[in-house]
Amino acid sequence: MRIAMIGTGYVGLVSGACFSEFGIDVVCVDKDEVKISRLDRGEIPIFEPGLDDLVANNVRAGRLTFTTDLKSAVKDADAVFIAVGTPTRRGDGHADLSYVYGAAKEIAEAMDGYTVVVTKSTVPVGTGREVAKIIRETRPDADFDVCSNPEFLREGAAISDFMRPDRVVIGTESERAQEVMRAIYRPLYLIETPIVFTTLQTSELIKYAANTFLATKITFINEVADLCEQVGADVHDVARGIGLDGRIGRKFLHPGPGYGGSCFPKDTLALVKTAQDYKAPLRIIETVVDINDKRKKQMAEKIISACGGSVSGKTVAVLGLTFKPNTDDMRDSPSLDIVPALQAAGAKVKAYDPEGMREAREMLPDVEMCESAYDTMDGADAVSIVTEWNEFRALDLERAKKLMKQPVMVDLRNVYNPEDMRKAGFEYVCVGRGTTEAEAPK
Incomplete structure (x- = not known):
């Protein structure tokens, strides 16, 4: 199993490191060359207890790498997680989805074979449908499914929240995508973590409602x-x-x-x-x-x-x-x-x-x-x-x-x-x- 994590902010870096701890090969992608260089040197750009050791251990084991090359990371990935920022848009209070949609277009151009595209960023209802539309328009021949998999991480306790969550929420109508997501989260299934499968819209709304x-x-x-x-x-x-x-x-x-x-x-x-x-x-x-x-x-x-x-x-x-x-x-x-x-x-x-x-x-x-x-x-x-x-x-x-x-x-x-x-x-x-x-x- 190979994952590409688009974005090395709080959600992307923590999630990528934790997935690699599951034994999955993870490539974290970011356009910020300075940030990637720092991560390659073992410098963690955010403070989160335990994250520095978690990253170091999995980099040493060869399961976690960092790159600015989105195309190479996505090309070999079974699942691509979008974990870019969704800040409040200036002027109207809506979430700014430009980074999400930009990532979707680049992912579409780089995909090779069946790929599950997962929105990990917090996004409003309907975003997953729009991501799927962007991918289809960019690559009509693409073989893919879109999932919603919101994060529920508390800053300061993010690693324990990821490793021992109250639940995992996954929004998709595709049985094929469900199987991929079950494989990714298998370590949590084995410890009887509730895995909640819903529609895309429901999953997106669960995060905001919580x-x-x-x-x-x-x-x-x-x-x-x-x-x-x-x-x-x-x-x-x-x-x-x-x-x-x-x-x-x-x-x-x-x-x-x-x-x-x-x-x-x-x-x-x-x-x-x-x-x-x-x-x-x-x-x-x-x-x-x-x-x-x-x-x-x-x-x-x-x-x-x-x-x-x-x-x-x-x-x-x-x-x-x-x-x-x-x-x-x-x-x-x-x-x-x-x-x-x-x-x-x-x-x-x-x-x-x-x-x-x-x-x-x-x-x-x-x-x-x-x-x-x-x-x-x-x-x-x-x-x-x-x-x-x-x-x-x-x-x-x-x-x-x-x-x-x-x-x-x-x-x-x-x-x-x-x-x-x-x-x-x-x-x-x-x-x-x-x-x-x-x-x-x-």
């Missing part, structure tokens, strides 16, 4: 957190109380500054646009998108309020810049709204992130980037935890208090216990843990 549902859970608990602050309730107890209900589940019920990353923001927006195009609007998801956009800005107001209502001339330390821990991904991170809002209010911002500094320097050029959490807090009037990296969970609070001008912490991830922080002498502000009993509205 991500938007999770984004909705995050948004729901964030709004409940706001209510908890007003009535004196604890959002964590509320989340546990409802999450123990098997119909609801405990995951994605942790309050914070809003969702970010490479998936939820663009996928919620893309599904909203698709639903509007088909005149079946998803009002809940439209509201989720709106609330999440506003929430990030509200978190800046929370920090300003903790500083006495003004940060003009003050220094705010920000711990964590990536959208979540264990990744260097800055895409749509809450910090990209929070930090500029603080600066616009007159604050000087110092920041530190364990893995996101290189990208953050480009996206937040006016921020003083520091070498450690303690360097960041030195001389600060307040500190805010924006991303819950493990190294921020056990800060030396006495040291922090001595470094800061004022012992003020705004914990947007609820890392610390409010009572412990008060005993340590901090003015502590968190999310959704009300401290006063509210009077009933009249």
